[in-house]
Amino acid sequence: MTGWPTAITTALTEAGLDPAHVAEVINRTLDEDLSWGPDVTSETTLPADATGVADVIARKPGCLAGVPIAAAVLHILAQRMGADVTVTLVASDGDRVSPGDLVLTASGPLRCLLTGERTMLNLIGQLSGVATATAAWADALEGTGARVRDTRKTVPGLRVLQKYAVRCGGGVNHRMGLGDAALIKDNHVAAAGSVAAAFRAVREHAPDIAVEVEVDRLDQAREAIEAGADLILLDNMTPAQMRECITITKPAGVRTEASGGLTLADAAAVGATGVDYIAVGALTHSATVLDLGFDLRED
Secondary structure, eight states, rough: OOOOOOHHHHHHHHHHHHHHHHHHHHHHHHHHHHHOOOHHHHHHOOTTTTTEEEEEEEEEEEEEHHHHHHHHHEEEEEEHHHHEEEEOOOSOOEEEOOTEEEEEEEEEEEEHHHHHHHHHHHHHHHHHHHHHHHHHHHOOOTTTEEEOOOSSOOTTOOHHHHHHHHHHOOOBOOOOOSSSSEEEEEHHHHHHHSHHHHHHHHHHHHHSSOEEEESSSSSHHHHHHHHHHHHSEEETHHHHHHHHHHHHHHHHHHHEEEESSGGGGGGHHHTTTTTEEEOTTTHHSOOOOEEEEEEOOOO
């Protein structure tokens, strides 16, 4: 059992998330706080029958991700504690917020609300940080035709949720893992002997998956096109080198992705080269957590 209302299950499912996976992540993060015992501070300072209302409030501007997940934290915890909580979602994933904006409201036993506070804020803050970083790139690329895309450089255990947060921020996802698409990198080429040999080996083993090839020279791009690559990753190239590669990839109908040490300041210039995607590992491995507070209302 997930321990949350049907509306949350519906919201997660419509977002492309598996409610069972979300529940697993939530339970695991709750256990990080509760494996050594209950919330001793809340249980000793608050009467068991004390109830109240608290609000999640944005303290910094950003883009939200994980609002229904935050609500689910409180519902799952309430089920564990044999309590009842009511959570009202005021904002939605993908919304842009300013300091002071209300995100959600929760009411119920204070012990439950305060026990779940940090787990809830850890998840929604982390995911909203990813969405906020992604939105900055999406804004910078607007009008270029390029889309910002994530990588596998994710926080262990949070990949599915972080990649969801990227979508909330206006980005698109690269492969989820090692088996749903192939990415032939320099080490694979070195081991196989050539780009063509590496591509042929992958295609023979997995004929139905997309194959991307990493290149850092024009001649490698030509070889990848001739081999039949679906997508070519232009690694650590200057905008001029990217444009040169695109003169041969575009006519061949092969998509391109820029990668390697790119910063937000580079976004417009790289997008203007004609690449289809810009891969940014920092969206997930270095995003600053969005500052959100959980404040009890005073009587």
